Amino acid sequence: MLMKIPFSPPYIDEDVEKEVLDALRSGWITTGPKVKALEQEVVTYCNAEAALAVNSATSGMMLALHWFGITHGDEVIIPAYTYVATALAVLHIGAKPIIVDVEGDFNISVQKIKEAITEKTKAIIPVDFAGWPCKYDDINELINEPEVKNKFLPKGENQKKLGRILIVSDAAHSIGATYKNRRTGTLTDITVFSFHAVKNITTAEGGMICLNLPTAFDNKAIYATLRLWSLNGQTKDAFSKTQAGGWKYDIVYPGFKINLSDIAAAIGLAQIKKYNSHLLVERKRVFDFYTNEFEKYNWALLPPYNVIHSSSSYHLYPLRIKNISEHQRDSIIEKLAVNGVSVNVHFIPLPMLTVFKEMKYNIHHFPMAYTNYATEISLPIYPQLTNLQCAYIVKQIVNAVAEL
Numbered sequence: 001m002l003m004k005i006p007f008s009p010p011y012i013d014e015d016v017e018k019e020v021l022d023a024l025r026s027g028w029i030t031t032g033p034k035v036k037a038l039e040q041e042v043v044t045y046c047n048a049e050a051a052l053a054v055n056s057a058t059s060g061m062m063l064a065l066h067w068f069g070i071t072h073g074d075e076v077i078i079p080a081y082t083y084v085a086t087a088l089a090v091l092h093i094g095a096k097p098i099i100v101d102v103e104g105d106f107n108i109s110v111q112k113i114k115e116a117i118t119e120k121t122k123a124i125i126p127v128d129f130a131g132w133p134c135k136y137d138d139i140n141e142l143i144n145e146p147e148v149k150n151k152f153l154p155k156g157e158n159q160k161k162l163g164r165i166l167i168v169s170d171a172a173h174s175i176g177a178t179y180k181n182r183r184t185g186t187l188t189d190i191t192v193f194s195f196h197a198v199k200n201i202t203t204a205e206g207g208m209i210c211l212n213l214p215t216a217f218d219n220k221a222i223y224a225t226l227r228l229w230s231l232n233g234q235t236k237d238a239f240s241k242t243q244a245g246g247w248k249y250d251i252v253y254p255g256f257k258i259n260l261s262d263i264a265a266a267i268g269l270a271q272i273k274k275y276n277s278h279l280l281v282e283r284k285r286v287f288d289f290y291t292n293e294f295e296k297y298n299w300a301l302l303p304p305y306n307v308i309h310s311s312s313s314y315h316l317y318p319l320r321i322k323n324i325s326e327h328q329r330d331s332i333i334e335k336l337a338v339n340g341v342s343v344n345v346h347f348i349p350l351p352m353l354t355v356f357k358e359m360k361y362n363i364h365h366f367p368m369a370y371t372n373y374a375t376e377i378s379l380p381i382y383p384q385l386t387n388l389q390c391a392y393i394v395k396q397i398v399n400a401v402a403e404l
């Protein structure tokens with residue numbers, strides 16, 4: 001019997017509908033109480049010092065890099081294996097993305113970071129691929145090594161105060177993941193979550209910047225600054241201006257317009273309230289189901305999951321099939337499509353995309369990113385997926401691999 005299985009439908013239940021309706025009926029639909037409530041939920045959930053909602057992870061990363069004074073002539077190190085947003089955030093503030101290879105767990109290679117650091121390096125953006133946290137102890141240790149710190153040439157107040165390379169983690173996939181028993185959101189100076197429609201928690205479009213800068217910084221004050229910068233640099237937000245007599249404002253900084261609306265925040269607010277108790281549990285169920293099945297086949301390379309003190313957010317199930325070619329991988333995907341199973345490939349490495357080829361990047365210098373890509377298939381993984389559907393997906397993959 002043919003089953004039709006979508007790749008990643010959003011989780012919309014009655015509680016989401018109620019929360020959105022509540023926003024619609026409240027008379028206030030843009031940035032206001034729902035956004036505040038969502039920020040507070042993230043602060044509590046992640047144990048972050050402060051969290052600022054924005055309209056996407058991309059603009060969140062741009063804002064974070066801009067806050068640190070990164071601009072033309074500066075370099076930011078990023079992994080080859082990521083969505084293009086990581087690189088575009090760097091390009092859009094005028095800096096140069098320095099792309100480095102990844103490891104067998106899909107995440108950025110700390111050795112490659114080390115080799116790429118120059119006197120122009122101002123930040124590193126590690127990506128928690130599929131929801132699996134990067135090796136943050138190693139990364140944090142590296143940027144604090146005396147020889148690496150000595151290379152750092154600070155410009156402006158924030159760079160002087162930090163005195164080293166800034167870490168902004170692209171945690172678009174990893175809300176709810178843990179590393180050494182701490183949740184993402186607190187593992188680096190700044191963490192940026194995505195609430196895009198396919199992510200673990202969604203606001204349709206949206207993102208969240210978590211601040212955990214060292215004690216020399218006042219994270220709550222930086223939150224206030226970034227909030228201002230996310231709303232045109234205007235001293236009063238629209239909500240305060242609607243209060244009687246509160247019409248006067250000033251523009252004190254040439255800011256951006258990247259705030260999140262209350263309608264959007266309402267979706268995420270309903271989801272985050274049941275994230276740990278339900279949504280994450282159901283994602284883990286699907287992840288474990290696949291792992292238990294694929295463990296039986298020696299052609300299957302399972303995604304990382306069983307390292308002590310770390311846990312995934314189970315955002316993707318990136319299955320790799322050992323020793324197959326890119327072409328064979330594509331033919332498996334075609335067979336799955338014929339049988340009703342929608343899958344994906346995460347990601348086409350940056351050096352294979354035209355924009356980066358034109359910047360003289362060549363995939364031959366990124367062998368691990370290429371192998372990960374050529375042999376990878378991302379399977380459907382979401383709370384609504386039943387075990388019956390999972391079993392069907394496994395069967396279709398086993399058949400397709402047998403037919404190679």
Ligand SMILES: *Cc1c(COP(=O)(O)O)cnc(C)c1O
Nearest residue numbers: 056057058083085172194196206
């Ligand atoms: C989805 C995604 C982004 C971009 O998130 P937006 O909220 O759409 O800007 C960035 N990085 C990675 C790894 C992603 O998967």
